[in-house]
Amino acid sequence: MPIPENARKYWRENIKYLTVLLIIWFAVSFGCGILFKDFLNRYSLGxxxxxxxxxxxxxxxxxxxxxxxxxxxxxxxxxxxGYNEK
Structure with a gap:
């Protein structure tokens, strides 16, 4: 059973969003917490x-x-x- 083109576009865009958001999370958690720690430690928060x-x-x-x-x-x-529940 072939997958409709509409569904392919939906999932392609969904994967794009997931990829971008996970890259942001990785950059913040690994980058700010480990890689750029020494630079960020010059400043304080609370x-x-x-x-x-x-x-x-x-x-x-x-x-x-x-x-x-x-x-x-x-x-x-x-x-x-057109996949919304409303």
């Missing part, structure tokens, strides 16, 4: 060095924000391709 803060809290906050961004993007994508 009495803690910024590199430490990103390693312990910042990547979690960014992950939660990215979940809400993904929900919004998927709602728009569902409406665009």
């Amino acid at each position: 009495g803690f060095k910024l590199g430490f803060w990103f390693a312990q809290q910042g990547s979690i906050y960014v992950f939660v924000i990215l979940i809400f961004v993904y929900i919004r993007l998927m709602n728009k994508l569902d409406k665009k391709y």
